[in-house]
Amino acid sequence: MRLALGGAAAVWGVSAGVPPAFAKAKHHHLGATSPTARSGSSTARSSTIAMADRPLIMLDPGHGGEDPGAIAPDGVYEKHITLASALDLRQALEQTGRYRVAMTRTRDVYIPLDDRVADAMNQNASLFLSMHCDHLPDADLRGASVFTLSNDASDTLAAGLAQAENGPATLDNPMAGTSPQVADILASLETRATKIGSQSLAYDLQSSFRGIVPLLPDPKRAANFAVLRDPSTPAALLEMGCLTNKLDETRLRSPAERTKLAQRITLAINSYFDNDAERRIAG
Numbered sequence: 012m013r014l015a016l017g018g019a020a021a022v023w024g025v026s027a028g029v030p031p032a033f034a035k036a037k038h039h040h041l042g043a044t045s046p047t048a049r050s051g052s053s054t055a056r057s058s059t060i061a062m063a064d065r066p067l068i069m070l071d072p073g074h075g076g077e078d079p080g081a082i083a084p085d086g087v088y089e090k091h092i093t094l095a096s097a098l099d100l101r102q103a104l105e106q107t108g109r110y111r112v113a114m115t116r117t118r119d120v121y122i123p124l125d126d127r128v129a130d131a132m133n134q135n136a137s138l139f140l141s142m143h144c145d146h147l148p149d150a151d152l153r154g155a156s157v158f159t160l161s162n163d164a165s166d167t168l169a170a171g172l173a174q175a176e177n178g179p180a181t182l183d184n185p186m187a188g189t190s191p192q193v194a195d196i197l198a199s200l201e202t203r204a205t206k207i208g209s210q211s212l213a214y215d216l217q218s219s220f221r222g223i224v225p226l227l228p229d230p231k232r233a234a235n236f237a238v239l240r241d242p243s244t245p246a247a248l249l250e251m252g253c254l255t256n257k258l259d260e261t262r263l264r265s266p267a268e269r270t271k272l273a274q275r276i277t278l279a280i281n282s283y284f285d286n287d288a289e290r291r292i293a294g
């Protein structure tokens with residue numbers, strides 16, 4: 012029970028509540044209901060987009076409960092950083108007035124990976140963002156990176172990471188036992204539209220971070236993550252930084268830095284939906 016995260020410690024483990032039930036809301040894209048949104052400001056949008064018409068963003072803070080995720084050399088748990096970051100991001104997204112936001116967990120509890128995926132599918136989420144912290148063998152490596160789903164890992168580190176994130180056998184994790192053949196089938200179910208959406212989200216995140224939030228030298232990565240396998244929801248897994256790097260760990264523990272990170276992710280998601288609206292208008 013070590014709370015080593017400074018001023019943000021009050022956030023840990025506190026259930027921030029779940030937004031009102033949105034389960035019945037239909038899946039809308041911005042462009043379908045608000046043709047003027049392309050040139051409107053965020054303020055203008057908030058007054059024109061009814062709550063039920065806002066796209067639902069599903070945030071997935073990695074790990075939780077008995078699963079701490081990566082542990083920094085000084086004992087900070089990944090599961091605490093992912094939850095605090097997701098709560099910050101939820102607030103930033105809601106403040107735009109453009110989105111509804113749901114979370115796969117809002118407290119320190121273990122949720123099986125397939126339940127997280129099912130949550131996004133059942134609520135007809137427009138985007139799924141899984142939030143994690145990296146742990147790399149080289150402590151000098153730092154920066155964020157973004158994963159999209161692929162049968163073929165972009166590098167051996169990515170393959171190992173996906174294996175680790177998909178679950179240690181000691182946890183009650185149904186996806187941990189998925190055979191490579193079944194995993195391939197699940198990944199191949201991803202539709203072309205979903206794949207394009209996921210790639211766009213990954214691109215927008217990197218663009219929004221560049222020069223402001225540190226990025227790994229090669230921040231665009233791919234691996235077969237169980238949590239990205241919903242074939243119908245554009246999804247990405249964001250490694251917000253490396254817990255194995257002292258500078259990144261300090262950054263991720265800082266409430267001010269996490270606020271900055273939440274703002275950059277929000278700008279990326281704004282860009283994603285702006286482009287999505289334009290694609291639909293053009294098409």
Ligand SMILES: [Zn+2]
Binds near residue numbers: 074081089143144176
């Ligand atoms: Zn993780």
